[in-house]
Amino acid sequence: MTAYLIVNYDVDDADQYAEYQGGAAPALKIGDESQVLVLDHDSELLEGDPGAQTVVLEFESKEKALETYRSGAYQKVVGTRLGATSKHFAVVVDKFG
Numbered sequence: 001m002t003a004y005l006i007v008n009y010d011v012d013d014a015d016q017y018a019e020y021q022g023g024a025a026p027a028l029k030i031g032d033e034s035q036v037l038v039l040d041h042d043s044e045l046l047e048g049d050p051g052a053q054t055v056v057l058e059f060e061s062k063e064k065a066l067e068t069y070r071s072g073a074y075q076k077v078v079g080t081r082l083g084a085t086s087k088h089f090a091v092v093v094d095k096f097g
């Protein structure tokens with residue numbers, strides 16, 4: 001069943017975030033095993049206290065999304081994103097239906 005990795009954060013260090021982006025795309029297998037559905041730099045806040053940037057990636061399954069997120073390749077770069085951002089969260093969800 002299709003699943004989505006949803007991440008949200010404020011980018012505090014644009015240079016460090018650019019470094020993350022260079023490593024994240026191949027580690028997340030964008031274009032091969034995942035697709036970017038949303039990349040919004042200015043998400044509109046309706047509730048809570050999230051960051052301004054939201055990214056939604058589509059995977060073939062929740063298992064594949066978790067495997068990719070937890071992979072050594074992605075774990076090598078995720079710390080760079082965490083260091084460059086604040087108010088971050090990440091969730092993996094199954095598609096409804």
